[in-house]
Amino acid sequence: MRRANTDAGRLPALSVPRFVGRDREVAVLGEALGQAPAVVLIDGEAGIGKTRLLREFLVSPGERGRRVLVGTCPELRVPYTLGAVVDAVRDGVGSVSGLGLSGLCGALRPLFPEWAADLPPAPEPLEDATAARHRLFHAFVEVLNRLDVAVLALEDVHWADEATLEFLLFLVSRRPQPVSVVVTYRRKEVPPDSLLLRLSSRLPADAHLVRLELKPLGIGETAAIVSSMLADEPLSTEFAAFLHARTEGIPLAVEELVRLMHDRADLIRQGGGWARRRLDRIEVPPTIRDAMLERVGRLPPDIQAVLYAVAVLSAPADYVTLKAVTGLSEDRFAGPAADALGCGLLREDGRGHWSFHHALARQAVYEAIPAQERRALHVRAGRVLENSPLPPVAQLARHFRLAGDVEASCRYTEQAADLSMQTGDVATAALLLHNLVTTVALPVEPLVRLAMKIQFQALPGSDPYSAIIESLQSALRTQALTPQQQAPVRFQIGRVLMVAGVIEAGRHEILRAVPDLAPDSLEAARARTLLALPLGNAQPVSEHLRWLGEVPAVAPSIPPHERLRLVQERAFALLLLGEVAGWTEARRIPDDTADPREAATLAIGHRNVGDAAMRWGRSDEAGARLAKAQALAERHELRDYLGPIASSRAHLDWFTGAWAGLAERAARLIDDEDGVPLKDRCEAVLVAGLLQAAAGDRTEAAERLRFAAQDDQQRIEAAAALAQLCLRDGNIDEALRLTEEPSEISVGTGIWSRAVELAPVRVAALVAAGRLGHAADLVTTFERALGGKDAPAPQASLVLCRAVLAESDGRLTDAAGLFARAADAWQALPRPYDALLARERHARCLLAAGRHEAGLLILSDVSRALADLGAHNDADRVAQTLDERGRDTRVARGRGRPGYGNRLSPRELEVARLLVGGRTNRQIAEALGVSTQTVASQLKSAMRKLCVTSRTVLALKVVELGLVGEQGQPPTGDEKIPPSSPGREEKRVSGRRL
Known part of the structure; x- marks a missing residue:
């Protein structure tokens, strides 16, 4: 050495x-910012020179005289709201005295207390948090305009908090655009759901957008x-x-x-x-x-101490703060500080604040600090920043958390989260709390309180629950707790498990907690309300109602937003339990709120009531509630709630027959793994599976439905749809197996709201198995549970069950009448697909009773309506019956794929052609780019239509009929493709010959 x-x-x-190799980029920047306000995105990996490019350009001769504000998004694990914008304005503006600001700018007082003498009085608080945030945005814009700011540049925007990104979107969407906006970022570190992506993809049509991607040097x-x-x-x-x-x-x-x-x-x-x-x-x-670590390791200890202090502080800091954090005396600090500034790692801005030139250097130095020394530095940093004029609570929370000061980290984290909530920034609040609860071993009281405040849907990732559950379970394992102290922890574990969809494990924890919860506590009330929800395995309806009846009155000190949560959870429980009183309770849920803490609760509440309304058959109520939930999510910018609400909307559209574009919407929700949690994607998967079953894609439909059954809310309807597919294939045993447990959970427990789709399928399976007594008992149990409730969907389902029983008894006239009543009841909801299927059963009973003309006339109408709806598999089945009875099956082309009746579809003809050519199923699948299961399904369909029982006979049949040539080639010239049944006249669909 x-x-x-x-x-x-x-x-x-x-x-x-020297700054070299970026002449082209500088020219592009100059041209872009020399025109009308522009949006410039500078992308590049760490160390590529984004900051250098920006700063060299801003001091170039062409830019002198123009006011530019520059801010940097901090590399903190949890960002702080609007921090980079506030820093940019504070760094670039000495005073706002004499600007003649309007009263609107009084909203800036909490952010700039040093300007108190020059800012107007604080305006009256707004009830709507989103409106308050936008008022703040307008105030910023007014300051930018009065100061004649030409460019707002923010660096490292991949680390920006959502509020900062919202402000950037606010700026670039205004007309005229107030200032040019320049951002630097690393594309690979931008989360897929970041608002930063909208900055480039959803700009106004007249926006002047420039992208620069920096490449390595030669x-x-x-x-x-x-x-x-x-x-x-x-x-x-x-x-x-x-x-x-x-x-x-x-x-x-x-x-x-x-x-x-x-x-x-x-x-x-x-x-x-x-x-x-x-x-x-x-x-x-x-x-x-x-390389940085080796270089820092060669420096004298006092210079290292300065670098360590800058690394620990993370945000730019002044001379006095740095000296205090190092713990060095003035005579030991001054010289090393100057040497540290000259070593090439640090820079000093115009306000005399020091920071690392690059985040990579800061992180490398930070990680090199010995653990004990790092904790001491965080303690000193926290103590110094506590005494600043505007204590940065998010930074204080971080310093004290990393210093191991649990009490202080809890206090400041909660303050930071509350401030974020007050500005409507739910995502940052949730991240702050989640980060603390999952990284610090908290005492029970703050652990329970903070876990309760986390809004999980605002957290990124597909599983925001596991880490919280582990932290709570760890407290039970490692802390000596009395039963009364354990109870709130167990309740929180159970609550989070139920939110995550792990129903039975969650119920088990809550049941263990209930005896020891304080009688008038919020946890005691919520625990019983959650146990009242009829989710998971079978419990008699009386058991759930008993829990609801035991919900205690909560203490007067319970906050209003928590009382509102109890109202919406109680309403949801009552509606799922089939109690009319649930609608009275639902009317207590407001349409909007000024409290951002209540906004998410209201959105969830209206969505839950909308889901329950679907089950009751109140389609208008369901649509209105889901619209309210969406409006709340949009107004309060609860973006993480939009996907789940859209899944419920798709489900409602399935029921009401609004199928146009529904498959595409469901597919987008299924693919959005970041924006839609798994349990909510299951609802979209269910809708996709139901549509595929109706269209005839049986294999894919079954896969979708089995996936959807993972979610407790969807599993009964998914089981019913799977069992229906089995019944159509003649697999009665599997249909019985699929419906047995769901039948006990819904009909057997008296929770009829969960039996609407299942009961008719279960009855049909029992009838097909010859278990007529069991089928009759099930219908009686369903009827007794439902009673005279004003619930149109279950009442229609009950009539359908009676019709199936009447048909099995041979009472065809009675059955026809009951199927007709069911069809009318479904149509009135409206649920047109269910109505058409019931109408088909009505017509078949008429045919069986000898009323051929009436039955065939109804079937003709049903066939056309099913094709129009997009249920082509069902339309094909009905058309086959009509074809067999000599009725014309010509129908107008509906939405989706055409119905081909008893004739081969183009894809079936293509499969048959390759079969005649001697290919195996696997070779056919490879040639057509489909799965072997799809090929097998299409061959099976072709064999059914041509009344053959083997692949070999199918190949001979299609050649005999002239559908393909003997070598598997399609017919040549203008040959007519014969009908599938000899002697039948040629049929046409939508003017095309089949």
Whole structure:
């Protein structure tokens, strides 16, 4: 080490590297920002030079005289609301005195207390948090306009909080656009659901958008950078190639490697230029981080102390703050501070605030601090920042959390979360609380309180629950708790499990908690309400109603938003239990609120009531409630709630026959793994499976329905649809198996709201198995549970069950009348698909009773209506019956795929052609790009239509009928394709010959 330092002393000091290799980018920036306000996106990996490009451009001659504000989004695990924008304005604006600001700008007082003497009085608080945030945005815009700001530049926007991104969207969507906006970011680190993506994809049509993607430098440019650091002396060609190969042309890596080699004395002059010492032995750190750490390790301890303080503080800090955090005296701090600033790692801004040149350097130095020293630095940082004029509560929460000060970290995290909620920034509030609860071993009281405040749907990722559950379970394992202390923890575990869809495990934990919960506590009331929800395995309806009846009156101190949660949960429980009183309770749920804490509860409440209304058959009520939920989510910017609400809307559209574009909407929801939680995607999957079953894609439909059955809310309807497919295939045993447990959960327990889709299928399965007594008992139980409730969907389902029983008894006239009543009842809801299926059963009873003309006339209408709806599998079945009875099956082309009746579809003809050519199912699947299951299904359909029982006979039949040539070629010329049954006249669908 001594030899290296001696050699290094004879080397000239390194200069700041010259800005090279970005002439084109500078020109593009100049052209873009020289026009009307623009939006410039600068993308590039870490160390590529985004910050250098921006800062070099802003000090260029063409930009002098224009006011530019620059802010940086901090690399904190949890960002703080609007922090980068506030910092940019504070750094770039000394005073707002004399600007003549309107009263609107009084909204800026909490953010800029140092301007209190120059800002108007604070305006009256707004009830709507979203309106308050937009008022704040307007105030910022007024300040920007009065100061004649030309450019607002924000760096590292991949780390921005949602409020900052919302403000950027607010700026660029205004006409005229107030300022040019420049952002730098790393595309690979942008979350897929980030609002940053909207900044480029959803700009107004007249916006001036410029994208710049910075690429690594070439060998020549790498050599130019290094030469500029070494008094502009040239480099050897070999040395330049070596540096480029080791750094891949990343400017920051080039600079750090050269500084490290300088410190090591690995640089020598050779042949009039610079080269390396020990050409074949030099060791190069594998990453920029390693190079930085080695370089920092060579510095004296006091300089390291300064760097450690800057790294711990993370945000830019002034001289006084830094000195206090280092713990050094003035005489020990001044010299090392100057040396630290000159070592190339730090920079000082116009306000005298110090920070690292690059986030990579900060992170590398931070990770190198010994753990005990790092905790002490966080303690000192927290104590210093507590005394600042505007204590940064999010930063304080972080410092005290990392210092191990549990009480202080809880206090400041909760304050930061509450501030975020007050501005409507639910996502940041949820992240703050989740981060604390899952990383700090909290005492029971704050653990339970903070876990209760987390709004899980605002958290990113598909599983925001597991870490919270583990933290709560850890408290039970590791803390010596009395039963009364354990009870709230167990309740929270159970509540989170139920929210996550793990119903039975959640019920078990809540049942264990109930005896020891304080009688008038919020937890006691919510625990009994959650146990009243008829979810999971079978419990008699009386058991659920008993829990609801035991819900205690809560203490007067319970906050209003928690009381509102109890109202919506009680309403949902009553409606699922089939109690008319649930509608009275539902009317207590307001349409809107001024409290952002209540907004999410209201959105969930209206969605839940909408779901229950679907089960009751109140389609108008369901639509209205879902519309209210969506309006709340949009108004309060609860983006994580929009996907689940859209899934419920898709489900309602399935019932009401609004199938146009429904498959595409369901597919988008299924694919949105980040925006729609699994249990809500299950609802979209259910809708997709139901549509595929109606269209005839049996294999895919079954897969979808089995997936949907993972969610407790969808499993009974999914089981009913799967059992219906089995009945149509003649697989009675499987239909019985699929419906047995769901039947007990719904009809057997008296919870009729869950039996609407299942009961008729279960009755049909029992009838098909010859178990007529069991079928009759099931209908009686269903009828007794339903009683005279004003519930149109279950009442229609009950009539359908009676019709199936009458048909099984041979009472065809009675059955026909009951099927007709059921069809009318379904249509009145409206549920047109169910109505048409019941109408089909009505017609078949008429045919069986000898009333052929009436039955065939109804079937003709049903066939056309099913095709129009898009239920082509059912339309084909009805058309086949008509065809067999000599009725014309010509129908107008409906939505979706055409119905082909008893004739081969184009895809079935294509499969048959390849079959005649001698290919196996696998070879056919590969040729057509489909699965072997799909090929097997299409061959089975073709064999059924042509009344053959084997592949070989099918091949002979299609050749015999002239559908394909003997070598598997399609018919040539203008040959007519014969009908599938000899002697039948040719049929046409939509003018096309089949």
